[in-house]
Amino acid sequence: MTFMQTLRDRWQQAGTLVCVGLDPEPAKFPARFAADADAVFAFNRDIVDATAQYACAFKPQIAHFAALGAEDALARLIAYVHANHPGIPVILDSKRGDIGSTAQHYASEAFDRYAADAVTANPYLGRDSVQPFLDRxxxxxxxxxxxxxxxxxxxxxxxxxxxxxxxxxxxxxxREWNGHGNCSLVVGATWPAQLREVRAIVGEVPFLVPGVGAQGGDVEAVVSNAKTADGTGLMVSSSRAILYASSGEDYADAAAAAAKSLRDQINRYR
Amino acid sequence: MTFMQTLRDRWQQAGTLVCVGLDPEPAKFPARFAADADAVFAFNRDIVDATAQYACAFKPQIAHFAALGAEDALARLIAYVHANHPGIPVILDSKRGDIGSTAQHYASEAFDRYAADAVTANPYLGRDSVQPFLDRxxxxxxxxxxxxxxxxxxxxxxxxxxxxxxxxxxxxxxREWNGHGNCSLVVGATWPAQLREVRAIVGEVPFLVPGVGAQGGDVEAVVSNAKTADGTGLMVSSSRAILYASSGEDYADAAAAAAKSLRDQINRYR
Incomplete structure (x- = not known):
């Protein structure tokens, strides 16, 4: 099953366009994790379990793990999602970009080492810098x-x-890079007019839409401007507003409530 | 001492504009490393020691380490350069770029976790995505x-x-991002006319110039088009042509000879 088919199935079957971003910042974790040597994994695992029913995808942001030297926790987290929540794809948010021979190593990092279902990529270096990702x-x-x-x-x-x-x-x-039908685009929620313009250009290509929640993007504007004809086509990403909805013992319930609320807001306008 | 001052001192005192790229690919290592569990560190350490006298900088490319799960080897390698070859700066080639709050974590990855003296960055997300690097x-x-x-x-x-x-x-x-005087630019050796045009725009801002060696850029064209008035201003980067100059037991001598040869070619046209 390809990433794109998994995503489409998830949109339809779970009725949600919410992408839960996993951006661990230990200073914001609830107190119970202070003495936990495996806190980065454990906190994210709890968030994953609490929000899975509202998620069309999970999106760990790699800088948050790398700054902590927590590559092992990231690998175990992705494996945990695959094992415990099959059918929910994992997008590794790393925004990599380099010359082709190096991009091969970044593709290996994302898809072989971490077994991510998808990866974010930066287009500034042009097609050959993205080709090793496209080829998968x-x-x-x-x-x-x-x-x-x-x-x-x-x-x-x-x-x-x-x-x-x-x-x-x-x-x-x-028109050029999507020969395998495996491309999506990052288009930010903070710019509704741009969402509409890009949708007009690319037809059914899915969008990953960061910027609702902490960054202030408006859900109605996002959905009405960017959805596809069947009311899907979007992964509306929220990270901090879900992860850190509460710093108390109710962190998991609060995260679930925030994810449910975003799902419901989105579905009102689909 | 800042990166920029360290680099300028090195150019003057060592008389070399060669940047040695460290792109480990275990399949290309000499046979003696086949049974070495710490081969990624050990091979790079040998290359560093062999080429240091010809190097104005070392540039480990992080994807080559990340694909192997060799973050620990990368950290030890950078520490090794600092301890054993002080005065030669280390540029972490990671080409990161993300929104400001995430870029903070990438700056922490490069400068705190790995203690790199400089980092490569992708400009596609705009100034706030580079600001956490610029602020250092x-x-x-x-x-x-x-x-x-x-x-x-x-x-x-x-x-x-x-x-x-x-x-x-x-x-x-x-004109806008270089308030601390800590910026350089990547301009490829494969495009001499562009090197000249960019030099005319930016004055004395240093260039990191990949693309000689394996990628085929012409040394005379690079130096004559891109040097600054004092015959410096360049980090001419070569990776594969130095690292894998020989796959035999003479790998370190061959790497040194390749680095020396590049230094001498460059100096002919300064």
């Missing part, structure tokens, strides 16, 4: 298009032939 | 501008106001 037809490649951060426009909005750069990226991905 | 004034930030790979032009050569995107990146870095 059973895995997903989520290419940065229009990101959710304040500086996104510095390069992405520069006009090329009268249209912003991110639209050219969208076009390249949809 | 004692460390170097090497921003991708015009890369050496075949697909580099897919985005980097698109025309914005009549000039290719990579020239806008060069301008932003030199």
């Amino acid at each position: 037809a059973d895995r997903g490649v989520v290419v940065l298009c229009r990101t959710s951060n304040p500086g996104a426009g510095d390069l992405q909005d520069l006009l090329v032939d009268g249209r912003p750069l991110y639209q050219h990226v969208a076009e390249k991905v949809a | 004034a004692d460390r170097g930030v090497v921003v991708l501008c015009r890369t050496s790979n075949p697909g580099a032009g897919d985005l980097q050569d698109l025309l914005v106001d009549g000039r290719p995107l990579y020239q806008h990146v060069a301008e932003k870095v030199a």
Whole structure:
């Protein structure tokens, strides 16, 4: 089963477009984890179990693990999702990009070492830098298009032939890089107009949409501008607003409630 | 001592512009490492010792370590360079880029966990994605501008106001992002005309120049087009052509000879 088919099945069968981002920051963990030598794994495992029924995907962000030297916890976490929540794909959010011979090693990192179902990738180095990811037809490649951060426009909005750069990226991905049908695009929730424009360019290509929750994107605007004809096509990602919904003993229940609330908000506008 | 001052001192005192890239691929190691459980560290250590006198910097490429789960070897390797070859800076080649709150964790990965003196960064997400690196004034930030790979032009050569995107990146870095004077640029050796154009835009900002050696860039064209007025300003990077100069027992001598030869070629045109 490919990433794309797994994702589509999950959208339909679980009725949710929520992608739960896993961005561990031990300083924000509940007190019970203070003495836990395996806190990074244990906290994320609890969040995964609490939110799985509301999740169309899990998205661990690798910098949060790497800064802690917690590669082993990341590998065990992804294996835990596969073993305990089959049918929910894992997107490794690493935004890698390098020349082709090096990109092979990044593909190996994501897909072989960590067994991720999909990976995020940066398009600045061009097609050959993404090709080793694209070649893994059973895995997903989520290419940065229009990101959710304040500086996104510095390069992405520069006009090329009268249209912003991110639209050219969208076009390249949809028309040239998506031969295996395994591409998605990152388009931030903070820019609803851009979501609509990119949707018009790329048809049914799924979007990973960061920026709701802590970054302030509006759910109705996201869904109405970016959904596909069948009311799916989106992985609406929320990390901090779910993970750290409570710093008390009710952290898992609070995370579940936050994920459920986001699912319900999204479904109101599908 | 900042990265930039360390680099300038090294250029002057050692008389070399060679950056030795450390891209471990165990399948290419000499036979003696086949039974060595610590081969990734040991091979790189031998290369470092053999080539240090010809090196202005060392540049470990992190994907090659990550695909092998060899983070510990990478950390020990960087510590080894600092302890045994002080005065030679280490550039962690990771080409990271993410929203500001995540980029903080990448800065922590590079500068705190690995104690690298500089890091490579991808500009596609804009200034706030690079800011946590820029804020570390004692460390170097090497921003991708015009890369050496075949697909580099897919985005980097698109025309914005009549000039290719990579020239806008060069301008932003030199005029807006370089407040601490800690920025450098990646400009590939495979495109001599671009080297000249970027040099004209950015003045004395150093270049990391990959693409000589295995990728075929011409040393004379690189140096004559990209050097600064004092005959420095360049880290000419070679990885595979040095590391794997011989797969026999003479691997260290062969690596030293390849590094020396590159140093001498470069110095002929400074």
